[in-house]
Amino acid sequence: MGAGHAHPLHHHGHSRVHHLAPEAKVAAAFATTVAIAITPREALWAFAIHAAVLAGVVATARLPLRFVLARLTVVLPFVTFALFLPFVAGGEQVEVFGLEVARDGLWAMGNVLTKATLGATVSIVLAGTTESSRILMGLERLRVPAALTTIATFMLRYLELIADEIGRVRTAMAARGYAPRWLWQARPMASAAGALFIRSYERGERVHAAMAARGFTGTMPDLGIRRAGPAEWFMAATVPTFALAVTLTALLTN
């Protein structure tokens, strides 16, 4: 569930999408996802257009198809849920391949699958073309509180260190024959987690000391990194604007 990947998705490249300013990309990603999410589920034509547009963006970004498909597996748990819908939903029944399923359930299944997949594709394009620190910078430029983005920056900076520590502890435990299968055998893992928390917190205190030693008094200094120009916003806005137009048309003609 919460067990995502430890390695950010950034797929190094020099496409036009890669070079767009992050705040423009983040805003565009949100807008496009909104457009997809509010598309009425019966408007299959609209979804087809959305998919085509996204495919175009993936191609422009020169992201390998295998890469995108691999990361799309994150929606699998919901695919499973979605597949149940025709069987658990109520309402009018129809027959499909000899099975009695709810017609509404079929629509709902299609709706969830499509929106989840398309939405995830947008996220993958964003994460794949933008370094994590720049995504956070983009958020900050979009007026997300600096404290939040800085905390996130630090989190990402130290995540690998902590994940490495966990790896070392697990190796050490496994080397001494620890292979738990039941919950009550998990005590050493939980103790290790507690110890890891303490070490992480203490490192946090040392980092604070280092920051204070270099003059930090509570607000991050302005390190002078450039903002997006109007041309970049314009370019970034093409996809979401088009997507929103499609969605609006779908909503109005529904």
Next chain:
Amino acid sequence: MPPSDAAPAILVDDLHFHYPDGTQALDGLSLRIDRGERVAALGPNGAGKTTLALHCNGIHVPERGRVEVLGVPVDEANLPEVRRRVQLVFQDANDQLFMPTVREDVAFGPANLGLRGAELDDRVAEALAAVGASDLAGRAPHHLSGGERRRAALATVLAMRPDVLILDEPTSGLDPAARRELLDVLAGVPQTLLVITHDLPFSLELCERAVVVDAGRIVVDMPTRALLTDEELLHAHRLELPFGFHLSPTDRG
């Protein structure tokens, strides 16, 4: 060279300090380091060397006794001034490299001092060049080797243009080549140096003077070469030259 009656770089007078859990870390420690000196702080683990270092850059405030850096007393009121003048390179470089890229880390300090734009960029370039890390500017800290991290951390504090540099175990964990690179860098910096280390040959090469900290006080204070040729004195404080390393009191090594 500054006039001889200028305030010493570091002046510690009868310093006492104990940690919240009760351990007496410093027990009447006194030390004077003049500007331009390079002093090695040697001694067994737990002797109080790091605690002493943390007093000199204001992370700890003396509970009893006095600490002055360049004539400025270390107390709550003077902390910003103290921190401008004294910088510490931590044992774990990861604690000092908290920004996404090396460039941003080096820029962090001077930006806090108010530098902006071209002035900031120049300061960053200067610090990176001083440690031979100009090519590491755009890299993320977790993609650096141990030696590169150590030099990057050094750059972050050099960018503050301190008068005094304290280094805590700078060579620990470094391979011989990285160690040599660091030594070369440190040999060239203008700052007054206080180097906490277990690496005796390093202390010999870099520092003309050595003090031994034991049980919270300075117990030995003499020229480095003289100390390292005194086997009895070394052993009395859990120090030992590396195997095969021979020093005569007179040869230039």
Next chain:
Amino acid sequence: MHAPDGFLNVGTAVATGALSAGAVSVALRQSREQLGDRQVPLAGLSAAFVFAAQMVNFPVAAGTTGHLLGGALAAILLGPAVGTLVVTVVVVVQALVFADGGLTALGYNVLNMAVVTSFGGYAAFVLMRRLLPRNGTGVVVAAGLAAGISVVLSSMAFSIEWLFGATADVPFDTVFGAMVGVHLLIGIGEGAITALAVGAVLAARPDLVHGARDLDRIALNDRPPVGIRAFAIGATLVTLLVATVVSQFAVDDPDGLEFVAEEQGFLESGEDHSFGDSLFADYATRGLGNESASLAVAGATGVAITLAVGFGLFAAVRERRRDPTTAG
């Protein structure tokens, strides 16, 4: 529970987004109060810890594994404000940087996984501590129970969101029964791991457990009258019992489909749920028909979550900066 885009309707996404934004801004302000200029490095490192801990597989039974959510753990160790903040950062970064969870689903994902688990979990923790002995064991047991409860609260919140924002014709009680039933079981794992982890921190650095800051060394080591093992077994049995009862909700009436068809006919005649139709999602209330019990359950659930989160928020705001003597 990283829901994808389009899972719940727009109104729900917007409403939960607003609620989350409000709760997180309180958390942001209060953690600043609490930590001062240490806020960024401490919260950052703690968030890294939570993120990393969420990736660990811990064994549940016969080789199957589970994952820690960590909201209650974060709140108990760091305080409700910092805890909520930390898990929020984790969830947001997972969505934006790791493409895990829909961007339009951030509202309810943050609400369910960060706000409800941390603020609500902390409220449960405070309540449990009042009922348990004032010593180290009391803290550990309270932590375990609170963590289990936090997971259940989270699933309840999701069920309530489904009631308002369902995009499929699956009635509230089915979703409630399935989600809450399953999460009662998941809660056992979360509770056990949280309790043990808090115990480990308490043993080495009790000053780092925000939820135990009212206890000094002596009180911490005070001998408990009830053993932990007995308690753990008791709690697990009770949980299993409740899970069985709750999951009955998930099972349709034997004549479920006919019943629903009747409902449809009934609805089309325009007689039923005129209030319900406008506020609740078109689907989720079908099956509520004559079962005012279901609506009562929904209401009670909503109230419980609101109280829990509200109390957690209140506790966070009430705490004065670095005051070691006030009990949560």
